[in-house]
Amino acid sequence: MSLSKWFPICLVLLAFTLGAAQAAGMLSASSRAAAKTKTELCPEMAAKSTYEMWSTRYDNKTKVCYKTGTKGPCGNNMIFYAVSDDPVYGECDCNYEICRSMIYSREYDECFEAFQQGHCPASEWLVADKNGQPVCERNLCLPPPKYSSKYQWALYKGRCERLYKPIHDCKPDEYLWVPKGHRYPVCGKAECTNPHTFVPELQCELGSRLYDQGRCIRRKGI
Numbered sequence: 380m381s382l383s384k385w386f387p388i389c390l391v392l393l394a395f396t397l398g399a400a401q402a403a404g405m406l407s408a409s410s411r412a413a414a415k416t417k418t419e420l421c422p423e424m425a426a427k428s429t430y431e432m433w434s435t436r437y438d439n440k441t442k443v444c445y446k447t448g449t450k451g452p453c454g455n456n457m458i459f460y461a462v463s464d465d466p467v468y469g470e471c472d473c474n475y476e477i478c479r480s481m482i483y484s485r486e487y488d489e490c491f492e493a494f495q496q497g498h499c500p501a502s503e504w505l506v507a508d509k510n511g512q513p514v515c516e517r518n519l520c521l522p523p524p525k526y527s528s529k530y531q532w533a534l535y536k537g538r539c540e541r542l543y544k545p546i547h548d549c550k551p552d553e554y555l556w557v558p559k560g561h562r563y564p565v566c567g568k569a570e571c572t573n574p575h576t577f578v579p580e581l582q583c584e585l586g587s588r589l590y591d592q593g594r595c596i597r598r599k600g601i
């Protein structure tokens with residue numbers, strides 16, 4: 380039987396388990412305290428289901444509660460996340476559901492695909508540096524007409540190549556793209572299904588806002 384047939388059943392079971400746990404007063408003291416804090420911060424939460432309460436977090440910046448995994452108060456290509464191991468607070472970061480490498484722009488408070496200009500000067504592009512931090516670097520695939528600005532360019536093995544276009548290094552049905560977690564393009568296909576969990580949490584993804592704020596430990600081998 381396919382997974383899709385089981386999915387609704389799993390959802391019902393999950394809802395039932397949560398409901399039963401609440402009815403039996405089995406929710407831990409800490410999650411009850413978190414629910415109380417959330418209800419104080421956002422009085423409208425009192426009327427919401429346990430699931431909504433569980434998946435919602437408070438945003439200090441806008442002073443509003445938002446469901447995690449939605450755009451909420453966030454900029455382009457960003458979604459609202461739960462702060463790791465924090466049942467109350469949430470924050471925006473690049474949408475990790477997008478399988479392409481996304482880089483945070485502090486200036487625009489939004490995320491761009493790696494090697495796009497973003498907020499950088501016209502002679503530069505926005506990439507993740509070797510510490511994972513968003514940075515403007517000199518765009519080496521300039522100027523037109525050699526590197527037409529109609530296309531997206533990136534550095535591949537030290538040379539300028541067009542993204543999303545098959546090149547001889549790749550298999551016939553593949554092309555260059557920059558997957559999440561990579562600094563440079565690889566051969567492959569950009570399509571992927573990468574659904575977030577019920578309560579997506581902030582994570583140290585290359586080029587993320589978390590990295591920009593210096594809240595990530597430098598990753599080895601990137």
Ligand SMILES: *[C@@H]1O[C@H](CO)[C@@H](O)[C@H](O)[C@H]1NC(C)=O
Pocket residue numbers: 439462468469470
């Ligand atoms: C939001 O503000 C509260 C109270 O000042 C603080 O304890 C909490 O760490 C803040 N959370 C975030 C994610 O900024």
